[in-house]
Amino acid sequence: MRTASFVALVAAVGLFMTAPLGAHHGAAAYDVGKKVVLKGTVKEWIYSNPHCLLTLEVTGEDGQPVRWIVEGQAPNVVFPAGYRKDTFTFGDQVTVTVEPVKNGRPLGRILAAVTADGKTLGAASSQSTTPSVNQP
């Protein structure tokens, strides 16, 4: 199945936050400051420690499918930002902005996401909170 297009945006200044994410494994693997916007189909969403993992199938620039794996922090860390166990489900069409790793592999960490139902979420880290989910 042909999925949505793949668009790389390098250093898209001002679109999204660039604060250090304080990941479980540090930032050494990431191409810090670079951003890639992925439009694709959800294959898997693992909501577990030490990091949540989202697998997306994206159509690459050569028209071939590319399987990206992008991460968020642990469930309790991303919860205030609005990420839940069912935020992504198999087959969803989503847009995810990620900071890719340096080595060119299709791996990255989630800076922002637009879910299948149009909800916009921030970075899957401690830096984001969605006030509406915190109101008792």
Next chain:
Amino acid sequence: MRIQVLGILVVATVFAGDGFAQTSSPDGWLNPDWNKPAITAANRKPAPRRSLAGMWAPAEGPGAGTQAQGVQLKPNNGRPENELPYTPYGLQLYRAHRALEGKDAVLPGNDNDPRNRCEPLGVPRYNHYNIRLTQFFQDEYKVAILYHYDNRWRVIWTDGRTLPKLVDGGVEIGGELREPRFFGYSVGRWVDDYTFEVQTIGMMPDDRVWLDSTGRPLSEQARITETFRRVDADTLVWSETINDPKVYTRPWEAMRMTFRQHDPRTDIQEYYCSPSEQENYNKVFGNPAAVTKGAP
């Protein structure tokens, strides 16, 4: 001991809930509230005497206690003011630690952080690793701190017992050698009605524990002094000073963090370290992310 502590938890939870009786709790599963109004003269309430009981979290938000770049007051960012006063041995230890965070970070898969093998972090590293919703319970003999990360807890004795004597291989109690512990041996006392001071010694040796996520070391000769100051009913300041002559040439302050009281009924999501999940994560993401560009 576990049964005893659980008993404390039940009793303390019942009484701690009184001050929050007006807070709604949909379905009984309250989410953490990270958008509390600031404490001002208008809403400030006095702290109870000699009590730390409650659910506390960093006042500056859920990420304020992460300390990924090192202990709160001395982030490991290369700035001269944050360099630690290492002894030669301490510097040797630091250089042997391959951390995933800080100015000398290595790539995933190349580290030797005991955290990534799900080892207990010990005291004081639990103060410096994702300190988030933290529960305090107390009775007339002790204070128990329940850390969020990995569901760990520690006990601080307040019944007047003295701190053991630090000796080679552990501590001495009643003429007997006792084993070193990840959480050490802690005793606390009320300096005044709103200030609680804790001394901890007898931690694990320096090949078992780190001080923070950037690989700063800590040795079995460390003495940790913590101060908990109740500013008001909703505010607690938690300070920590490290005195470890084997690793550092002088005592230094690692943390002075303000915590905010949360509703004691708040649901706390698990934040555990599972070896199997860690292994899967490394296989699926961590190790591929660490491969050098161009490598097969």
